[in-house]
Amino acid sequence: MAVDMNMDVLIVDDYKTMLRIIRNLLKQIGFNNVDEASDGGEALGKMKEKKYGLVISDWNMEPMTGIQLLREVRADEELQNTAFIMITAESKTENVIAAKEAGVSNYIVKPFNAATLKAKLTSVLGPF
Secondary structure (H helix, E strand, C coil): CCCCCCCCEEEECCCHHHHHHHHHHHHHHCCCCEEEECCHHHHHHHHHHCCCCEEEEECCCCCCCHHHHHHHHHHCCCCCCCEEEEEECCCCHHHHHHHHHHCCCEEEECCCCHHHHHHHHHHHHCCC
16 A cells, blocks of 8 residues: 555654754655644644644653653554654664654654655555
């Protein structure tokens, strides 16, 4: 089954520059329906109002971190099947394990480019 390039994607990062970079990379790949949130709480609110096919979230945010957001999403019956990619600046093993235990779909370490993002998206969503 082909990936729906019109699916709604939510990117979550407290750093405006990173939101812009990820949005641009998604656009290069072909995703145009991209919303933004600046922390986990805002993201959760948006996810309850609109169905997203994919969430790409930074790990380190305040007051609600990416891992806390992921746990909330996986605990919610309405949201638990949403594809979720975590972005972090640290590739610490304990972080990867914590994210996997929380149910992350995949994991990207900064810095990354469109090819890396597309490869991770393909592993989560299937070929496109």
